[in-house]
Amino acid sequence: MPALPPVLLATLAGFVCALVFASIPVGPINLTILNEGSRRGFAWAMLIGLGASAMDGIYCVISFTSFTAFFDHGIVKALMQVFSVVFLIFLGCKYLFAQTVSVPTKLDAASEKLGARLDERLHPRSAFMTGFVRVLGNLGVLLTWIVLAATLIAHDWVADEFSAKAACVAGVLLGTNLWFLILSFGVSRGHGKFSAKTLLRLQHASGICLVLAGVFDGCSVAWELTKHKF
Numbered sequence: 001m002p003a004l005p006p007v008l009l010a011t012l013a014g015f016v017c018a019l020v021f022a023s024i025p026v027g028p029i030n031l032t033i034l035n036e037g038s039r040r041g042f043a044w045a046m047l048i049g050l051g052a053s054a055m056d057g058i059y060c061v062i063s064f065t066s067f068t069a070f071f072d073h074g075i076v077k078a079l080m081q082v083f084s085v086v087f088l089i090f091l092g093c094k095y096l097f098a099q100t101v102s103v104p105t106k107l108d109a110a111s112e113k114l115g116a117r118l119d120e121r122l123h124p125r126s127a128f129m130t131g132f133v134r135v136l137g138n139l140g141v142l143l144t145w146i147v148l149a150a151t152l153i154a155h156d157w158v159a160d161e162f163s164a165k166a167a168c169v170a171g172v173l174l175g176t177n178l179w180f181l182i183l184s185f186g187v188s189r190g191h192g193k194f195s196a197k198t199l200l201r202l203q204h205a206s207g208i209c210l211v212l213a214g215v216f217d218g219c220s221v222a223w224e225l226t227k228h229k230f
Contacts, residue, residue: 010164013157014171017148018056020206022179028134030183030199036127037187044127045187049180051131053173059135059142060172063149064158064165080154085218087147092210095203155217 004012022030029052037045124133135141152158158168 006159006164007167010158010168011171013152014168015175018172018175022176033183034187037184042184042188045184047127048131051128052135053176055132055135056176057173059145060169063145080150081221084151085214088210088214092207096207
């Protein structure tokens with residue numbers, strides 16, 4: 001099977017990552033769309049998603065331009081490959097065994113305080129700015145994209161060049177907007193279709209996918225190490 005062109009591979013990598021991590025964990029943006037969309041309809045919910053996607057893309061750009069060069073060298077790159085396996089399995093188990101839609105962490109508490117301060121200072125009134133500010137104040141989103149960007153570079157799924165990184169960011173925007181489009185449409189058609197219970201089940205299913213992805217990634221890393229050894 002011929003290798004995919006670097007730009008296409010980067011676009012697909014960004015799209016898949018965004019689609020998965022936009023839907024899990026079921027955080028403030030998804031819950032905001034769930035609540036606001038059921039009251040105000042599809043357009044309002046989708047504008048919240050567009051604002052969130054815009055800030056998501058900015059965090060993705062920051063991650064690729066500021067941090068990934070450090071992770072593309074020697075032992076650091078190998079360590080990131082191993083870390084990505086642990087990260088995927090840990091995150092998958094965390095959401096697989098979650099008992100509630102949101103899984104609170106210390107970082108979430110810090111994000112809530114930052115989000116509250118941003119709301120006080122910026123006073124977002126439009127749907128777009130509501131989504132934008134919610135992601136702006138979510139430190140977990142930036143941290144996740146730093147890890148994902150480093151992982152994609154370390155596995156050579158995104159080449160360390162401008163065109164590939166730009167393509168990955170474009171894929172991220174496509175993936176996040178597709179998820180928010182699906183969620184907004186489902187919510188506007190009936191709140192029950194995307195109830196908290198349904199989202200929790202989706203979170204569990206996504207947790208299984210993350211664990212399987214981590215196991216597959218681990219097997220790939222082990223196979224590469226075996227080839228280099230022999």
